[in-house]
Amino acid sequence: MILNGTFTFNGPRAKVWELLQDPAVLAKALPGTKSLTKVGENSYEGVMKVSVGPMSAAEFAVNVELKDQVPPERFVMHVDGKGGVGFTKGTATIELLEIKDQAGPVTVMNYSSDMQIGGKIAAVGQRLLESVGKMMTKQALDALNAELKARL
């Protein structure tokens, strides 16, 4: 599943970068995260419960690794998730650009991701996968933006 898009954060790039590196913030922002802990220099482990309407059974054990980091401009995220309803594996490339706006600096994030999804959800969930992906991405980015505003 390919999900590309753009999101504007209301704050400076350095702050956005900081948030993206903080597992406590990510745990709150990523929808359905039950836990997320840093286990290495650039790697995290966690448990995420994805709930879409009545489909509440999707719990995943997730490994995330951050690579090719060029702070505060870009990084690549490798995600590996396994659960009872299937697995997901893929890469997301995040780019941050700071733009001076009259109201103050804003950060434009360009993201491009390619996630392979397998197992049961891939087999019977095709109709909804892209919508769910878009929804989770939006929820996560909105939550991060809210956290950013709270910290400024």
Next chain:
Amino acid sequence: MKPAAFEYFRPRSVDEALSLLAEHDGDAKPLAGGQSLIPAMNFRLATPSVLVDLNGIPELGYIKDDADGLRIGGMTRQRQIERSPLISSKAPLMAETMPHIAHVAIRNRGTIGGSVAHADPAAELPALMVALNAELEISSTQGKRSVPASEFFLGLFTTAVQPGELLTEIRIPLAAERSGSAFLEISRRHGDFALVGVVAVVRLDAQGLCADARIALLSVGDRPMLAEQAIAVLKGQRPSAELIRAAADAAAGGDIDPSSDIHASARYRRQLANVLTRRVLERAFERARSA
């Protein structure tokens, strides 16, 4: 495809049902027609630990009319609505839409409340609620509240109904004078989830200009989409063929956010949204003129 184990309750009243849902907060799911929930449970994509079966509560199934319009109980079977003479005479758009929902066997069990509360973006009834600007009554142990359709559908499978609450009544306003409506959808096979569907209600003023329009599209986003740009094109104007084309272009271009899946690309969905919006508006305005 056998479900995981669950606890089962069959209350005999709405109050009993609401208490059970509140008691098992978060872990309990209400069971209405079961046409979406049970397959999800059989696939083990949904694993509620408690099911509260609403099928033993006859007081939730009814179709009544009063001065303001129609009132339909949440557990009313879709098939009953489809065959109701009251619905055909007072809510013709609803009568026109019902046969497009899945198949008769499914409509025999499926309920209006279940379908609207489930809020599948490809379902017909949620889009119909938006086009009719229905009022949705939500009940809980704290009481009742009413939410207009325009504020009811919040996201993918997400509505204003909170865990522990039930959608107990749907209120449909009466059709206004000089109004017309139409429904069209395209699906791969009869009874399938629509690739795209459009449902519209339009009203003409005494001069024959478009006084008001509500156009809702299904299967083009994470919820039924109200085509606000298309409506803006139509309002106050004479509904000519060119105007209708412009409205259809606006709907397909700006009002929707279709996804791609294995059956249709986003681009193809936009094409269908354009063609169907045009055809639905043509039919609705024609019916408004002869009303």
Next chain:
Amino acid sequence: MPAGARYLNARVVRNEDARLLTGRALFVDDVQLPGMLHVAFVRSEYAHGRITSVDVSAARQRPGVAAVYTAEDLGAYLKPGPILVSPPPIPGLVFHPCTQLPLAKDKVRHVGEPIAMIVAESRYVAEDALRDVSVDIDPIDAIVDLEKGLAPGAPLIHEHLQSNAAAHVVQRKGDYAGVRGSADLIVRRRFLYDRGVSAAMENRAVAVQWNARAEELTIWDTTQAPIPIRNGLAQMLGLLESQVNVIAPFVGGGFGPKIMMFYPEELLLPWAAMRLNRSLKWTEDRQENFYATTQERGQVHDAEMALTKDGRILGVHDVFLFDTGAYDPYGLTIPINTQCTLLGPYDIPHYESEFTAVFTNKTIVTPVRGAGRQHGVFVSERLLDLAARELGVDRVEIRKRNLLGPDRFPVNHEIMFQDSAPLIYDSGDYLPTLEQAAEMIGYDAFVRDEQPKLRAAGRHVGIGVACYVEGTGIGPYEGARVTVEPSGKVRCATGVGTQGQGHFTVFAQLVADALGVDVEHVKVVTGDTREFHWGTGTFASRGAVVAGSACHAAAMAVREKILNLASAVLNVPKEQLELADGRVFVAVEPDRGLSLGELSAKANPLRGAVRPGTEPGLESTAYFGPDRGSTASGVHAMILEVDAETATVEIKRYLVVHDCGTIINPMLVEGQIHGGVAHGIGNAFYEQLVYDEQGQLLNASFMDYLIPTATDVPSIETAHRETPSPYNPMGLKGVGEAGCIPTGALFAQAVEDALAGSGVEITEIPLSPNRLFELIERAKEGRT
């Protein structure tokens, strides 16, 4: 057949329907045995990978779980399955046999491959236990695309081979290279033809009872071939064939994949039942069926046809890739069918066909109704259509110019067919069939008058006509035993299985006519090795031809016994006797006779020896094995309309003119044709198995894998012609697959005709509105 055969060509209502329609028939899932346990399988979620660990300890602890088995537990029983069909002796043929283990060990090669078997007190508990099993797989890049699978450096699915090529075969007739230079026109294209699942109404199921005291194993199995299953399992389990009974009761549709014998489930349940000394049952659910039951898949053809300017075919050269899935137990039946069926009813003097079978990380491919014939027909019919357009010749006319004439039979095409015999068309008369179809659809008037008017009104209505030839009724043989019982009722037992074709009626009709009894008084028993244990199975449109001929032969032998005995009893030469209404009597004195029941009692005397050279009772067993298959043929025609704005298609008319030789029951023939056409429409316009790049099946349910419903299939008009086959006494030919063979080619032709002038060319099947929309848009962009 005796004179006055009242059931030949008779629309007899089916003997079996009352039971089927009222839920009184026995299907495998209906089998309930005392203390029966239920089975579920842990299956691979990955299409390609190395198994690094399988931990079933938690599953074994779960209350209600009787046993959990992995490859480690099978010991010597862990062996690759047999090759079911050896490739024919074609010179230069290369074939790498790779078959599946009953439970995966070391490597998984397709999503759904079984890794562990759970036996529990119910399927609910067994599925709960699936969650307890932890499997670690290191994924390897999956092979999904045929060309990428053959590219150097592609990961190897079977690592002992040099590449992912499973086979390579070239068949030749004449000298295409030599004649190519003299062609006035060469039409060359790439064609893609994808297939699908068989989607039988009943999934697979196996129930097993091991009677340790009697040392007898009984297996109820939804197989199309109980006898080979019995023989193979007996050998694998170290039992005598006679200790194993395999029963295929009523089976809800086969269509091919149920013949793919020795599925892991078929091998494992008997083994486990003997070990546990318990009865077991496994019923496949629909989602499993998409992974665990075989399918038929895509081919990629690069083909060209050389023609004269009058549209006469000089020759065809076809190079294609065939997707065989993760293993290849069924040999090369499908692509060889493709090679042979491409020739169709046409006179093609020079032909070169070359294919490479490719392993992919998808479910195993074995024949599904049509079995590769549709791919061949698609290529030749499309090439002819494209040639017709370039030469300015009408599509029906170009076909007429190339048809084999009736004086050419038998036609020896010199290449080899799936049954290892040379491809020989035994009989047929193609021109009248084509003319009848064209007339029934009103082809000339439509193209000349109606279509131009519709086009002027902005409507896109197209017409198509497609021809095909189908080899049917192949050997090796089948047998039957017919017995007249003292009640006067007749029992006919044969080894083939029945999956809804109407064998209980069709075979009864043949026997009833031979013996002069009512068809309802003939009880047919099929698919039970306790009743009959010599034969092969139901596949390749051979049931009526081969088993039917055996039933007929056995009944005629009983008829002889009846006449001989009655002649002695009535003291009248047998030429003066007649059989009708369940009696044998003197023709000119009808009251002087006896019922067959009475005669049967006399044939089994309590006193008085049976004389040498006779046998007790009125019973005979006979076998029938044709030298080669008989050739059925037909023409399909259709009119459809395309809504160019939405790219949706509506079929207005569909008709079939079909030649399946002598017809026993026209109603059942029509049923087969209707079913086949529905299946063909499904494959042409609705069904497609969508795999992603890592071999994940994205539509493993009927929500997203679309089979046409009653509202999607038009009324089908049919007409029959008969050119009897010389290879069996009744002149029968098969009809089970005919309906679905030319449908894809026909669809492509008619849609292209509807959109004529738009530049849309259809060289792939299936189509969908989404895909058709893309093709229309692409053609628009190409023109601007």
